[in-house]
Structure formats: C-alpha cells, structure tokens
Amino acid sequence: MALGRGLSAILDEVSQAYENEMDSGSNSVGEIREVLIDNITPNPYQPRKNFDKEALVELSESIKKHGLLQPIVVIDKGDNYLLVAGERRLRASKLAGLDKIKVIIADVDIDELKLRELALIENIQREDLNAIELAHSYDELIKVYEITHDALAEIVNKSRSQITNTIRLLSLSDYVQKKLINGDISQGHAKILVGFDSKEQRLLVDTIIGQKLSVREAELIAKNRKLKDNDGQPLPIKKSINFIANHKDKISQKLPFDFKLKQDKLEIKFKNEEELEKFLSMID
Numbered sequence: 001m002a003l004g005r006g007l008s009a010i011l012d013e014v015s016q017a018y019e020n021e022m023d024s025g026s027n028s029v030g031e032i033r034e035v036l037i038d039n040i041t042p043n044p045y046q047p048r049k050n051f052d053k054e055a056l057v058e059l060s061e062s063i064k065k066h067g068l069l070q071p072i073v074v075i076d077k078g079d080n081y082l083l084v085a086g087e088r089r090l091r092a093s094k095l096a097g098l099d100k101i102k103v104i105i106a107d108v109d110i111d112e113l114k115l116r117e118l119a120l121i122e123n124i125q126r127e128d129l130n131a132i133e134l135a136h137s138y139d140e141l142i143k144v145y146e147i148t149h150d151a152l153a154e155i156v157n158k159s160r161s162q163i164t165n166t167i168r169l170l171s172l173s174d175y176v177q178k179k180l181i182n183g184d185i186s187q188g189h190a191k192i193l194v195g196f197d198s199k200e201q202r203l204l205v206d207t208i209i210g211q212k213l214s215v216r217e218a219e220l221i222a223k224n225r226k227l228k229d230n231d232g233q234p235l236p237i238k239k240s241i242n243f244i245a246n247h248k249d250k251i252s253q254k255l256p257f258d259f260k261l262k263q264d265k266l267e268i269k270f271k272n273e274e275e276l277e278k279f280l281s282m283i284d
Contacts, residue, residue: 032071034100037093040074040081059092068093071102081105131187132177135169142167165191173198176205188215192222200225 072086083090084106093101142152149167153160169180169190175198180190189208192215193201204225208218248261257279258269270276 032102032104035074035081035103037090037099037101040072040083040090040101040103041077042083042087042090056088056092056095059088060095063089063092063096063098068102071104073106074103076105130181131166131169131190132181135166138163138167139170168194173201176201179205179209184209186215189213189218192218196222196225 068089070086070089072089073084074081075084081103090101138152138156141147142149147155149163150160152158153163156163166187169177169187171194172180172190176185176190176193179185180187185205185208189205193204196204204218204222207213207221211217213221251259251261251266255268257275258271260267260269268279270279
C-alpha cells in the first residue's frame, strides 16, 4: 500500500459503517457497536505523547452529559481490539468512568507498517501534535519510506519548507524542546535557536522567556549573539532589546498625541501647529 492511502481506506470503512448503522443495524464487520474499554489496546505507534489534561477533563464532562458523538475506530484482533483512531476520546471516556465505548470496527488488513503509517498520517492531518511530536512524525515517515522532503510535503499537503523547518527542531537541546512542548516558547522562537550549541540555546531561551520577547526581538538577539567580539566571544545579550515598549502605557498617559514605538525610538505625530506648540510647552 502506498504511503498516504492507509487513512483513506480507514475513512472509507468508517463511512460504510455509518451507512450500515443507518440502514438495518447490520451485524457485518464495520458496524458501530459498544465494547468494553478494557478490551481496547492503544496503538503502540501513536506519535502523540502529550495530551492536554484540562482539555481531556472538558471532553470527559461533555461525554458524561451528551455521550460520545463520534465513535473511535478499532480493528478486531480476536481477543481484543486495537485502537486505530481516537485515543483522545478513549482517554476522556476512561476519565469519565465509562465501562464501554462506541467503536467502529474497520474491516481492513493492517500490518505493523500500515498501523504505524495510520497513526502518523492521522495525527498530522488533524494537527493534533505539538511541534516536536510533529517533527518526529515527519522524520519517521521520511526514514521508513525513504522519501524526500518534497514527496512528504505533497502527501501531507504542507510546504517543503514547513517540513524541513519542523524537522530541524529535533536538533534542539532537550531543554529547549521541553520549553517548546510546554508552550513556554513558540515554534517561531524555537526555529531561531537552531544552529546554536546547547549552552547558547539555554541562555537564549531563558532570555526569551524571562523578558517575554517577541519572535522578531528574539531574532535580533540571536543575530547579535552570532557576532563576535575581539576575543571571539559572542556579544552579550542586552537587558531588553525593546525597553521603550515596556513603558508604552506610561507614555500614553503623558503624551496627548499620536505616537509610534520603534525599537529604541519614539515617533510623535503632530496634527497641527497647535499640538506642536503644546508639546514644546510641555518640554519647557
């Protein structure tokens, strides 16, 4: 089976299952039924490792009130069921204290390679992964199928540059990757740190978080760190690259004029001569 067709096969099976349910409650494989949650085994190749606890609680409360509106997808393995799609719904149902869950039993032949592909493709297409998990998924698909970044970009409907830049995040230190996974920095911030050694990455990411720098501000600091002094050492990080912005509210209270803040510059716009004279009197 060609890469990218596994998910389509499963989705076709899911559609057929809904039709079976609507028609006559057919007992054929592919129907919607309830099974014991304890009889369901998660997909061992699920690339998603982090699940938002608060979101899971919200989903579990919704399931308690309204039931599970969208069944999960499994395949029958004889003595148990193997989860193909819907791990978040499965986890939330367990959290809700349910013994059984609605499932669609897909009538497809899935080997280890196909199961790995389904887990990766489903998550990529649904954008359920954080940046690091997504990077691992891209990297694994490229290695397993020995395809290029361009080929993968076409399969998952992303740009080649997006694929390449995301995979580059795997070169970041564990410290930075953890900050990205936890949401302390954005993917835009993380991309800037690629190419620095682990010590510099830690220094830069702590500065970004501590000073709440924008991506643009972080870019300027990173560019500055790549410059060397006479001894070949990186130039020191400024305490604040956009210090004037920290006083925007105070400036608004003091200046009754239109103004713009540009890095270390304050640009004041006067509508007429009267405003200029008023400003001059304020200076006096």
